[in-house]
Structure formats: structure tokens, C-alpha cells
Amino acid sequence: MIQAGITGLSAGGAYAALGVCVVLLYRMVAVVNFSLAAAAADGWFVLLVLHQHGMAYGPAALIGVATGAAVSAIVGTIMALWFAEADVRTKSTIGIAAFIAINTISFRVFGDNARPIPTQLTGRAFELGGVYVTGSTVAAIVGSVVLAIAVSAVLAKTRIGSELRALSERPRTAELMGMSVRLRTISVWAVVGAIATIAMLAIGPQQSSSFSAMSLLVVPAFAAALVGLFRNFYATVIGGIAIGVIQGMASESSTFAQYQDVVPFVIIVVAILWAQRGEVWDVAR
Amino acid sequence: MSLVSPAVLFRGRSRPAATPGLAAWVAGPAAAVLVVLLLPSLLSQYWLFVATSAAIFALAVYSAGIVTGLAGMMTLCQLSFAAIGAWTFADLNTHGTLPFLVQVLVSGLVAVPFGLVIGLPALRLRGINLAVVTLAFAIAIDAYLTNHIFPGSAGLTSVLVPSFFSSTTAYFDFSWITVVVLFIVVSLLRHGRVGSSWLAVRQSERATAAIGSSVPWAKLTAFAVSAFIAGIAGALTAGQLGILAESNFDVTGSITLFAVAVMVGSQNPEGAVLGGVLYAFLPVVLPMIGISDDWGNLLFAFGAIQALMKGGGGASNDLRRLFRGVFGKVFGAAAAQDARLGDAVSSASATKGVRERATQRAGAKPAFEIRDLSVRYGEVTALSDVSLSVAPGQVAGLIGPNGAGKSTLVDAASGFIRSYQGSVLVDGQPIDRLGAHRRARAGLRRSFQQDRTIHDLSVGAYLDLAAGHRVSRDKRRELLEFFVCPPPEVRLGSVDLMSRRLVEIAGAVASAPKVVLLDEPAAGLSPQESAALGERLTEIPERFGSSVLLIEHDIELVQTACQWVTVMDFGSVIASAEPAEALGDPAVASAYLGQVASAA
Numbered sequence: 036m037i038q039a040g041i042t043g044l045s046a047g048g049a050y051a052a053l054g055v056c057v058v059l060l061y062r063m064v065a066v067v068n069f070s071l072a073a074a075a076a077d078g079w080f081v082l083l084v085l086h087q088h089g090m091a092y093g094p095a096a097l098i099g100v101a102t103g104a105a106v107s108a109i110v111g112t113i114m115a116l117w118f119a120e121a122d123v124r125t126k127s128t129i130g131i132a133a134f135i136a137i138n139t140i141s142f143r144v145f146g147d148n149a150r151p152i153p154t155q156l157t158g159r160a161f162e163l164g165g166v167y168v169t170g171s172t173v174a175a176i177v178g179s180v181v182l183a184i185a186v187s188a189v190l191a192k193t194r195i196g197s198e199l200r201a202l203s204e205r206p207r208t209a210e211l212m213g214m215s216v217r218l219r220t221i222s223v224w225a226v227v228g229a230i231a232t233i234a235m236l237a238i239g240p241q242q243s244s245s246f247s248a249m250s251l252l253v254v255p256a257f258a259a260a261l262v263g264l265f266r267n268f269y270a271t272v273i274g275g276i277a278i279g280v281i282q283g284m285a286s287e288s289s290t291f292a293q294y295q296d297v298v299p300f301v302i303i304v305v306a307i308l309w310a311q312r313g314e315v316w317d318v319a320r
Numbered sequence: 321m322s323l324v325s326p327a328v329l330f331r332g333r334s335r336p337a338a339t340p341g342l343a344a345w346v347a348g349p350a351a352a353v354l355v356v357l358l359l360p361s362l363l364s365q366y367w368l369f370v371a372t373s374a375a376i377f378a379l380a381v382y383s384a385g386i387v388t389g390l391a392g393m394m395t396l397c398q399l400s401f402a403a404i405g406a407w408t409f410a411d412l413n414t415h416g417t418l419p420f421l422v423q424v425l426v427s428g429l430v431a432v433p434f435g436l437v438i439g440l441p442a443l444r445l446r447g448i449n450l451a452v453v454t455l456a457f458a459i460a461i462d463a464y465l466t467n468h469i470f471p472g473s474a475g476l477t478s479v480l481v482p483s484f485f486s487s488t489t490a491y492f493d494f495s496w497i498t499v500v501v502l503f504i505v506v507s508l509l510r511h512g513r514v515g516s517s518w519l520a521v522r523q524s525e526r527a528t529a530a531i532g533s534s535v536p537w538a539k540l541t542a543f544a545v546s547a548f549i550a551g552i553a554g555a556l557t558a559g560q561l562g563i564l565a566e567s568n569f570d571v572t573g574s575i576t577l578f579a580v581a582v583m584v585g586s587q588n589p590e591g592a593v594l595g596g597v598l599y600a601f602l603p604v605v606l607p608m609i610g611i612s613d614d615w616g617n618l619l620f621a622f623g624a625i626q627a628l629m630k631g632g633g634g635a636s637n638d639l640r641r642l643f644r645g646v647f648g649k650v651f652g653a654a655a656a657q658d659a660r661l662g663d664a665v666s667s668a669s670a671t672k673g674v675r676e677r678a679t680q681r682a683g684a685k686p687a688f689e690i691r692d693l694s695v696r697y698g699e700v701t702a703l704s705d706v707s708l709s710v711a712p713g714q715v716a717g718l719i720g721p722n723g724a725g726k727s728t729l730v731d732a733a734s735g736f737i738r739s740y741q742g743s744v745l746v747d748g749q750p751i752d753r754l755g756a757h758r759r760a761r762a763g764l765r766r767s768f769q770q771d772r773t774i775h776d777l778s779v780g781a782y783l784d785l786a787a788g789h790r791v792s793r794d795k796r797r798e799l800l801e802f803f804v805c806p807p808p809e810v811r812l813g814s815v816d817l818m819s820r821r822l823v824e825i826a827g828a829v830a831s832a833p834k835v836v837l838l839d840e841p842a843a844g845l846s847p848q849e850s851a852a853l854g855e856r857l858t859e860i861p862e863r864f865g866s867s868v869l870l871i872e873h874d875i876e877l878v879q880t881a882c883q884w885v886t887v888m889d890f891g892s893v894i895a896s897a898e899p900a901e902a903l904g905d906p907a908v909a910s911a912y913l914g915q916v917a918s919a920a
Contacts, residue, residue: 067448136621257452296463300456
């Protein structure tokens with residue numbers, strides 16, 4: 036049971052990182068980005084293809100991350116060019132359309148064949164109090180926590196952080212102060228795409244090789260983001276890790292194993308009902 | 321006092337668009353039935369099979385359109401509802417003895433509670449969070465279906481369809497007739513009060529509650545109807561395919577269906593049919609011209625993006641506008657003429673000036689009362705121990721500079737701010753425990769500063785929804801003429817702001833509430849328009865039996881319309897008296913002009 040929970044940690048770390056990406060995009064450009072994991076999955080599949088053709092892991096991973104960033108930036112460009120002023124529902128619908136488009140094209144490009152998984156990633160395991168912890172687990176957890184700290188710090192402490200916050204809260208004002216909204220919006224999308232791809236590299240080896248299954252990893256990321264109420268990066272990390280651990284523990288039981296994918300749904304419903312308990316509908320007046 | 325002809329109110333109004341009439345009701349279904357009867361003689365069995373799929377997909381796309389297009393909530397789990405319907409049908413079919421049609425019906429009904437369960441989180445949340453919930457639900461259902469085989473499918477026991485329906489042609493007819501019947505039923509709902517409340521929720525939940533329509537009811541009925549139709553689509557799929565697999569209802573299918581719904585504007589029946597035809601035929605037609613079938617999805621994705629870029633609600637709405645552009649001139653001219661007629665009649669009745677008659681009846685319990693109302697946001701006190709009352713038959717005014725707390729008071733009284741101290745009473749009864757729409761039903765109506773009328777409703781349908789019942793023709797005529805509103809068949813979205821504001825007030829008094837709180841109805845109006853509006857406000861108690869609390873900046877309007885004025889500043893009442901006295905109060909002058917009050 037505990038071992039299974041620990042095993043779930045590495046998936047949890049990846050969910051947490053993806054969740055941080057979801058929150059970051061929501062806070063910066065007011066989009067609930069359904070295409071996040073799809074863009075990142077492109078990065079992962081590029082890595083797999085390059086590795087299969089003999090490229091070393093390092094450069095292949097770099098190109099993969101760049102690919103994820105580029106795909107995400109393309110979606111961001113569509114957003115920035117035509118939907119900068121649109122409401123969150125319209126923008127998120129564009130995200131859904133982007134999800135479909137990326138899935139369709141990627142299925143064409145990468146196909147359905149099983150590919151060898153790079154072994155560098157599984158890492159060395161060590162024993163800690165009777166349970167085995169792998170290097171990738173530690174990397175995923177530490178990585179997601181560091182990511183949350185870094186993103187919070189950049190937004191709160193740096194000049195670029197203030198600019199991004201200005202852009203998200205008052206795009207018009209920011210533009211009148213001489214900031215280029217488009218360029219910064221697209222940059223945010225690219226950075227988020229890169230981070231999400233790195234998270235995907237961590238979780239990829241444990242996942243099925245189907246592209247559409249990987250693109251749907253955005254759902255546990257949403258669940259994590261909801262735990263953080265689409266605002267708080269640290270709560271998002273905790274949410275993501277919790278989902279991973281619960282799923283890992285469920286995988287132990289033959290009864291619950293088949294319902295692993297139900298875990299995010301339950302967490303989403305609970306988080307939403309709790310978060311919105313005091314709301315009386317849309318904006319004042 | 322100079323009187324301005326209410327014709328001023330109609331100055332510069334755009335040509336209003338009429339809602340579709342009887343022709344559309346007859347022509348649509350008739351054309352559909354004709355096509356259904358003709359096609360079997362034109363198509364081969366193979367194409368009939370695909371066309372049957374188109375009918376089933378049309379239902380699925382329509383089910384998404386009800387929740388997304390009409391009620392404005394995003395749903396990504398329609399195929400999960402269909403899967404539940406299909407599962408139920410397969411189960412009934414392999415085990416039960418129910419007649420075939422009952423099996424289909426029950427399959428739809430079994431999906432309803434699932435729709436309600438998904439609708440429950442929607443009670444508290446809007447669009448985007450709901451999309452997340454529905455997507456997670458779709459994945460959960462998918463997980464179940466991956467691990468459980470559809471009833472009967474393990475032994476490859478095919479679902480049985482009675483011999484009467486078992487030929488491809490008969491099943492084609494059956495499917496399309498089901499489509500036509502369900503479309504007519506939902507269209508009837510759509511043009512009744514339930515459908516109006518769906519459109520209202522899409523436009524503004526606050527406005528929906530403020531006109532006494534229950535937001536939860538609107539959302540849950542939308543989900544229930546949607547799940548029912550998707551469930552029927554699932555049952556029809558089971559009957560058509562015989563043996564079912566998880567892949568028939570997978571998550572990406574639901575997501576694609578949503579994109580199709582956005583692209584075609586599937587809230588309209590013809591949009592849903594277009595969506596169903598595209599969804600069924602593209603994967604078959606594309607390979608014939610050498611393109612892989614899955615590229616169809618790409619078309620749906622870009623179609624949805626294109627529809628959103630253009631705005632205006634998808635391909636079917638574009639078609640409707642085109643249709644109106646060609647055939648609509650007759651409608652438009654008639655509507656404009658009607659409006660002028662309304663002007664003439666009401667200007668005669670409005671000039672009577674009945675302010676003197678609407679006197680305060682001493683001793684009666686107040687129609688509306690606020691006792692020691694306080695609202696705090698953290699450290700900030702927005703309202704502090706505010707008390708005021710409006711007598712039956714009275715038009716009272718509430719004025720104060722910006723930030724005085726007037727609108728906070730309206731929000732608290734009408735149920736949009738829950739955490740207040742003090743008490744709000746209507747007709748002597750406290751309403752503090754009631755939600756916004758129950759307060760509206762208890763006799764407290766309000767208008768909004770910003771336009772929150774429901775643009776997709778006709779003026780008549782808006783009045784029906786706001787009144788809480790179907791308004792009689794005479795009453796409707798009286799209301800519309802008195803408030804110089806556009807004719808009842810005109811769509812609210814096609815008229816100017818002033819007209820919408822008048823319709824909003826007409827809707828507020830249509831239910832004969834005890835009190836109407838009007839939040840700056842004269843904002844943005846010229847002095848003449850505002851004077852003409854004031855004339856009408858003074859007559860509301862006499863004509864419609866409702867007291868009025870007028871929240872205004874326009875001192876002149878308050879002076880002419882009100883018999884009693886309460887003045888607020890910084891969240892407290894600083895004066896409450898007859899207009900001349902209240903406005904002469906040095907504290908009031910100081911509040912408005914920012915001067916230190918001289919000792920009285």
C-alpha cells in the first residue's frame with residue numbers, strides 16, 4: 036500500500052507540474068487550456084522518435100521540449116491574434132478546438148505504434164524505510180515544488196512578473212503603458228508549453244503509448260489546479276501529488292485499480308463544491 | 321413642468337428584428353418528413369445506414385446544443401450520456417420483455433438522473449469549470465466502459481430490433497422520425513418559459529434570478545433534457561449497430577461533438593441536422609476522395625475556431641440571418657410601424673400626470689422595508705445600519721453621491737449579497753432567508769444599472785418569463801404601450817439600450833410585485849428622455865399596484881417622480897424627508913458638493 040502510494044508520487048509530481056502550468060496560464064491570459072497536455076505530448080513523442088533513431092537522450096529531450104513550446108506557442112498565437120479580448124469561455128473553447136486539432140495531426144504524424152522508452156529516465160532506486168524510491172520520483176516531486184516556488188517568486192518579485200500580472204489584470208492599461216501584449220502572451224504560452232513538456236518527460240515512461248491518452252492527462256492537471264482554486268501554486272502542487280498518490284494506492288487493489296481514472300473526477304467535484312460554496316452568480320451589477 | 325412626448329424615447333432606434341413565425345414551425349418539420357420519405361428510394365442500403373447514423377448524431381449534437389448553445393454551459397460528456405442510454409437499452413433488450421419503443425424511452429430516462437448529477441455542480445458554477453467537470457465525468461465513464469463489456473456484447477448477442485424496424489430503410493425512417501419528434505418537443509419547450517429561462521441563464525444568472533426565475537431549475541432542466549436526448553441517441557446507436565464497444569462513446573468523441581456543436585450552432589434544429597450529417601458523412605466521404613477519415617476532426621476544430629472568430633452562434637445562425645436578410649424586410653417594416661403605433665397611444669395616456677393621486681396611505685404596513693442593514697467587506701464597511709421604508713402606492717427615491725452604497729443596498733435587498741446584518745421585509749414579511757429568485761417571487765423586483773435583459777428572447781417572451789406566467793394579450797398591450805416598448809415579437813437583442821431598459825421595467829412590474837427597485841434607470845438618457853421616463857414611473861403604483869424605490873443620480877428626476885427621498889453618504893442615511901426638505905438639508909448639499917456642512 037505504502038509502496039504503491041510512493042510509486043504514485045512521481046505521477047503526482049508530474050500532475051502537480053502540469054497543474055502549475057494550467058494555473059499559470061489561467062492567471063496570466065485567462066484561459067483554461069485544454070490543449071496543454073496535447074502540446075506537451077508532442078514534445079514527448081518527438082523525443083521518442085529521435086531516440087528511436089539513435090539520438091542521445093539529452094539533445095533529443097531538448098528538441099522535444101522545444102517542440103512542446105512551439106506547439107503551445109502556435110495555440111497562443113491564435114489566442115493573441117484573434118481572441119485577446121474574448122471571454123474565458125470563448126478562449127477555453129479555442130483550447131478545446133486546439134486539443135482536437137493537435138490530436139488529429141499528431142496521430143497522423145506519430146501513429147499508434149509502440150516505441151522503445153528511453154531507459155535513462157527510470158533511474159536508480161534506493162531504499163528508504165522499507166520502500167523503494169526511484170530517482171525519477173524524487174526528481175518529479177522536487178521539480179514540481181521548485182517550479183511552484185520559482186513561478187510564485189517570478190510573479191511576485193521580478194519586473195517581468197509585474198508586467199505579466201498587469202497584462203492579465205488590465206490588458207488595456209498595460210498596452211497603454213507601452214507593453215506589447217501579443218509578444219508577452221505568446222511567450223507565456225511557449226514557456227508553459229516547455230514546462231509542461233518537461234513534466235511529460237517525467238510521466239511519459241509510465242504511461243501508455245497512446246497519444247490521446249497522454250493528451251487527456253490535462254484532466255488530473257485540472258483537478259490539481261482546482262484544488263489551488265486556479266490561483267494558488269502551492270495548493271496546486273499538493274493537489275497534484277495527492278491525486279498521484281491516491282491513484283497509486285488504488286492501483287494496488289484489484290477492485291479499485293480499474294477506477295484510477297475516476298479519482299480526478301471525484302477530486303474535481305469536491306474541490307469545486309467547496310471552492311464555490313459562497314458564490315451568488317456572476318459579477319456584481 | 322414641461323412634458324416631452326414619449327416619441328422622444330423612440331428616437332434613433334434601430335430597425336428591430338422579428339422572431340420567426342408560424343412558417344418556420346410548419347416548413348421545417350414538413351421539409352424534414354419529405355426528405356425522410358424520399359431518401360430511401362434514392363440511396364443505396366449503405367448510404368441509408370450512414371444517413372441513419374447522421375440522424376443519431378444529429379440528436380447527440382442537438383443534446384450538446386441545448387446545454388451549450390441555449391443554456392450557455394459547456395459540456396464535454398454528451399457521448400457518456402449516450403453510452404448510459406445504450407447500456408440501458410442493451411440491458412433491457414437482452415433481459416427484459418418491454419416493448420421496443422418503451423425500451424428506447426426508458427434508455428433516455430435512465431440518462432436523466434446522470435444529467436442531473438452532472439448539473440448539480442453547475443448550480444454553483446458557470447461555463448468553464450463545468451467543462452472541466454463534464455470532461456472528468458466523461459473519462460470516468462470511459463474508464464468504466466473499458467473495464468466492463470456492454471450487456472450482451474460478451475456473447476456477441478446482438479441487440480434485437482423488432483422485425484418491423486429491422487430493415488435498413490425502416491430503421492432509417494424510425495431514426496429520423498424520432499429526430500423530428502424530439503426536435504418539435506424541444507422547440508416547444510424552447511419557446512415556452514423553460515426555454516426562455518435557459519436563454520436567460522446564458523445571458524445573466526443574476527438577471528434570471530432577479531426576474532424570479534430559478535437559476536438551478538433552468539440549469540437542471542437543460543441538463544435533464546439534454547441527457548434524455550443523448551440517452552435516446554445511445555439507444556438508437558445500440559439498435560443500429562447491434563453490438564456495442566467502448567470506442568463508440570469515447571472521450572475524444574464527446575469533445576469532437578462539442579466542437580461540431582459550436583461550429584454549426586446546434587441550438588437550432590437545422591444546425592443539429594447539419595452537424596449530424598457532417599459528423600456521419602465526412603469520415604465516409606473523405607476516404608473516397610483520397611483523404612484520411614480522421615481529417616474530418618480537423619475540419620470540426622477549425623470550424624469551431626472560425627465560428628467563434630466570427631461570433632454570432634455558428635453556421636445555422638448565419639443561415640438564419642441570411643434567410644432574414646432575404647425575406648425579413650416585410651417583418652421589419654411591420655414591426656417598426658407597430659412601434660410607432662405604440663408611441664401614439666401611450667403618449668395620450670401618459671400626459672395625465674397622476675403624481676398627486678399616488679399618495680401615501682398612512683398607517684398601512686410598508687410595502688418594502690429595510691431595518692438596520694449593514695454590509696461589510698473585510699475591514700471596509702459598505703453599509704452601516706441603514707433603515708428605510710417605502711409605503712404602499714409610494715414612489716420613493718434613494719440618492720447619494722458615488723460610493724454612497726446605493727447599489728450595495730439594492731444587491732443586498734435583492735439577495736445577491738448574502739452576508740449582511742439587519743433585515744429586509746416585503747409587505748411586512750422578512751425575506752432574509754430567501755434566495756434571489758424567491759425574493760423576486762415574494763414581491764421584490766429590481767432592475768440593473770447595466771443592461772441585463774435577455775437578448776435572445778422576444779419582448780413578449782421576456783415579459784412572460786419575468787411575469788412568472790403567460791401575460792394576457794390585453795395586459796401585454798397595456799404594459800408595452802405604457803412603457804413605449806417595441807412590439808412583442810421583436811427580439812430584444814435587436815433594439816437599442818433605451819428600449820431594453822423600458823422592457824426591463826415593464827417586465828419588473830408585469831408580475832405585480834409589492835415593490836420595484838429601479839437602479840439608475842435614467843443613466844445615459846438625455847434630460848428629455850429622463851423626464852419622460854419620470855412621468856411613467858410616477859404612474860406605476862396607480863396602474864400596476866407596485867411601490868417604487870428609485871435609485872438615482874438625476875436629482876431632477878427624483879424631484880419630479882418621488883414623494884419621499886432618502887439620502888445616503890458613505891454607507892449611512894444622512895437625510896430622509898420629502899424631496900424639497902431632503903434636498904435642502906445642508907448635510908446633503910455638503911455630501912454632494914464636498915463642502916463642510918455649516919451649522920444648522
